[in-house]
Amino acid sequence: MLILGIDPGTAIMGYGLIKKEGYRLIPITYSCWRTSSDVPMPQRLKKLYRCMNELMHKYSPDVMAIEELFFNRNTTTALAVGQARGIALLSAAENDIRVFEYTPLQVKQAVVGYGKADKKQVQFMVKSLLSLKEDPKPDDTADALAIAICHAYSMGQSYGGLRK
Numbered sequence: 001m002l003i004l005g006i007d008p009g010t011a012i013m014g015y016g017l018i019k020k021e022g023y024r025l026i027p028i029t030y031s032c033w034r035t036s037s038d039v040p041m042p043q044r045l046k047k048l049y050r051c052m053n054e055l056m057h058k059y060s061p062d063v064m065a066i067e068e069l070f071f072n073r074n075t076t077t078a079l080a081v082g083q084a085r086g087i088a089l090l091s092a093a094e095n096d097i098r099v100f101e102y103t104p105l106q107v108k109q110a111v112v113g114y115g116k117a118d119k120k121q122v123q124f125m126v127k128s129l130l131s132l133k134e135d136p137k138p139d140d141t142a143d144a145l146a147i148a149i150c151h152a153y154s155m156g157q158s159y160g161g162l163r164k
Helices: 041-059 075-094 104-111 119-129 139-154
Strands: 002-007 012-021 024-034 063-067 098-102
Touching (some): 002 139, 012 041, 012 139, 024 041, 024 139, 041 075, 063 075, 063 139, 075 098, 098 104, 098 139, 104 139, 119 139
Parallel strands (some): 002 063, 063 098
Antiparallel strands (some): 002 012
């Protein structure tokens, strides 16, 4: 099963594609897409949408796992992340890919075993679980891989997914 993990954002959108074979997790591709803040938001969203679709067409993932919107104090950031999530969700829907959502707490609990783990702990565990030579960077890429790993570990459990 090919699992695409997405850490949404308009400045940096991390992605990580892993293959689950039995109990093995195999990294296929991972990185991030970046957009510049001096480019108008519609063009930034268009770029992210095109990148998502290119990835979807190239690899045809079976499912997509994405981080739920975490709203803290910064409403501007929350709105931008919401727009990026919308692009990812639309791309998945257009490509008939089932979507599962996980909170940051669920992801950290699944990958590190501790829901309040820091970024370095997540990077270390992602590196270990996927047998990577280096920590995946930036944080957005590591987070995307962690989200994919969370889904791989959660398969068969009743974490509410969005059905196609």
